[in-house]
Amino acid sequence: MPGARASASGDDAAGVHAARLTIGAVLAALRDDFPDVTISKIRYLESEDLVHPQRTPSGYRKFSRADVDRLRYVLTAQRDHYLPLRVIKEHLDALDRGLPLPGTGPAPPPPAREPDRSVQEPDGEPAEAVVPPLTPDEFARAAGLDRDQLADCVQFGLLVPDAEGRHPAGDLPIAQAAAGLARHGFEPRHLRAFRTGAEREAGLVEQLVAPVLRSRSEDARARATEKLAELAALSAQLHRALLEARLRDLLRP
Known part of the structure; x- marks a missing residue:
């Protein structure tokens, strides 16, 4: 569910080998549906406590699939429903607590595309599926x-x-x-x-x-x-x- 907060402990419970994405990979995953999204925008949404990526020991952000779904939820609410971040945060907080949305919110986003697990990134995580060239x-x-x-x-x-x-x-x-x-x-x-x-x-x-x-x-x-x-x-x-x-x-x- 997009509102489920992607906490470190929750993700560990789901499996220590769950795929984590860099902020650049998250940007690539969102760009097709949200062409105007930028790394600065993702960082801003994090600073507003709307998404909660893990940090590596070197300080780099690592996003779970739940984090990406959460970002889709926020961006969809802004684009399609013109909701301010304050209201979106109330929606997400309600979802985090297992409560119904306060009023009619945006529809849940589509599930993130599954990665191609046959390809490994340098750190051992599965890379994003590669779309073949088009004729x-x-x-x-x-x-x-x-x-x-x-x-x-x-x-x-x-x-x-x-x-x-x-x-x-x-x-x-x-x-x-x-x-x-x-x-x-x-x-x-x-x-x-x-x-x-x-x-x-x-x-x-x-x-x-x-x-x-x-x-x-x-x-x-x-x-x-x-x-x-x-x-x-x-x-x-x-x-x-x-x-x-x-x-x-x-x-x-």
């Missing part, structure tokens, strides 16, 4: 593009297929954005500036974390991975804020 037809259909538009996205560098011409599912947000812009008259050739800007931003971020990523220390690499995700979120926030400010200028008399 061009599957990818275009999922993105809302026709084959010509998909070919143009590849030609102008927005999408990079593998050696067999397939596309990673992780590139779907790019293709879906291109499809949405196409409905407003933007062709892939018009979007090269976005690709160039993203490459420059990635280069700046790489300068900050590349030395750590080369480290053989798993803790150091975990810190770098978390920092990468946070920097990406902040870069996206800055890009959106600058674009919105420029568009506001266009509306001024």
